[in-house]
Amino acid sequence: MIDLATVARPIIGAPMAGGPSTPTLVEAVGAAGGFGMLAAGYLTPAALADAMAATRGPFGVNLFCPPDTEPDLASAQAYRESLAQLAQQYAVELPPVAVAAAADDDHWAEKVDLLCERPPAAVSFTFGLPDAETVERLHARDCTLLATVASVADARAAAALGVDAMCVQGPEAGGHRATRRIADEPEDVPLLELIAAVRAAVSVPVIAAGGLMDTAAVEAVLKAGAVAAQVGTALLLADEAGTSATHRAALTDPQFTETAVTRAFTGRPARGLRNDFVERYDTGAPAAYPAVHQLTRPIRAAAAAARNPAHVHLWAGTGWHHARPAPAADIITRLTPA
Ligand SMILES: Cc1cc2nc3c(=O)[nH]c(=O)nc-3n(C[C@H](O)[C@H](O)[C@H](O)COP(=O)(O)O)c2cc1C
The missing domain is CATH 3.20.20.70 (Aldolase class I)
Structure with a gap:
């Protein structure tokens, strides 16, 4: 209490x-x-x-x-396809939609x-x-x-x-x-x-x-x-x-000039620093949580391991600076x- x-x-x-x-x-x-x-x-x-x-x-x-709802598999599949090029760039496999969308x-x-x-x-x-x-x-x-x-x-x-x-x-x-x-x-x-x-x-x-x-x-x-x-x-x-370390560095990196609310990383709206991932995927991201979180995870993990803030979720409020x-x-x- x-x-x-x-x-x-x-x-x-x-x-x-x-x-x-x-x-x-x-x-x-x-x-x-x-x-x-x-x-x-x-x-x-x-x-x-x-x-x-x-x-x-x-x-x-x-x-x-x-x-509260199950994800729409067709839109999750389309989102998975849109991520394929980036997955290839990082040489990671994305989980099949059936796995990413499994009850969680x-x-x-x-x-x-x-x-x-x-x-x-x-x-x-x-x-x-x-x-x-x-x-x-x-x-x-x-x-x-x-x-x-x-x-x-x-x-x-x-x-x-x-x-x-x-x-x-x-x-x-x-x-x-x-x-x-x-x-x-x-x-x-x-x-x-x-x-x-x-x-x-x-x-x-x-x-x-x-x-x-x-x-x-x-x-x-x-x-x-x-x-x-x-x-x-x-x-x-x-x-x-x-x-x-990647998140810490990004929070004081002058290349980031604004935050955005996006479903691109997880399928639920979240505010973070606007980076290349937000630019590329915000528009197509479906309201499918946690399926999108699972789909983007390998890319985010590989980008974090490479200390590349461009493809990691960098949560931050509007006052981050x-x-x-x-x-x-x-x-x-x-x-x-x-
Ligand atoms: C990195 C990060 C992770 C967060 N994770 C959670 C969480 O697990 N549960 C939760 O209720 N809120 C979470 N929040 C939201 C906070 O509870 C809170 O609403 C928010 O940080 C307040 O805005 P501010 O970041 O501008 O201070 C998170 C916020 C940040 C920045």
Whole structure:
């Protein structure tokens, strides 16, 4: 159980799946007076258990909710064909569509069981909402439940489920947009407006996320009524973050001049630095998650191994150019209003 009003600093270290959110980062955010979140996404249940065991102090865990629809195989096949030339360039085999599109719920049931067995202080959800039974089971273990939402309609649905707080994600956010359904196109109501609209619609506390890179931005969301700010991109260059070398280098590379929201890498909309892969594949990318994630994976892995940022997903929020390498404690302190 976590009472956000009692956390020393109103800063939550965003869960960042794919490497950045290490136990060391989560612990450092907590030790600095904030609250850190482990990212369960893409991990096996055993790897999640290890990460939880390795993290000291109160922390939260973020889960990807299972996909709401099955992918359209024809559009996944067409996308696979469009990737063939790049696959050849890296000399990698792409999985057949039937394999890439096989049912994959990111080990939802096993992860929920694990969290019920060893409850963390908080559990947050993205990519949809949990079922009522999961809410009941985790509440029975005293977990504070946070739904990540990016629209008023989804905030209402989350409130009806009885979650304890909303993480409201604005369009400025790095990484995947917290759209509920795979086919949903993300809205672009700016964060401060979205906070006001969600607060008017639901009565639970609101945490704000998206593009918060300095004290003034944190101050603004607190003034708008949020109880805390959740920051991702600001921590990507933290000493304790597990951000890959290619991703770190790209975040300070002047060749990248903007971010874009694209389905090209995973099939769900996500914001990252606009690179050659986005240029080439954004238009044809189908709303097929996680099939597209599986299809593009060999190319992304080969490009990362070659330290080539052109064909790797480089998640970043709109404020990425303000990210600086530093110990996480310094970043958290710098973000905290006086
Ligand atoms: C590299 C990266 C990975 C992310 N992974 C997750 C995740 O696993 N689960 C989640 O709920 N949000 C994830 N997010 C989104 C964050 O929770 C948050 O909404 C976002 O970082 C806020 O915007 P900012 O990056 O501008 O601070 C990720 C963001 C980034 C940058």
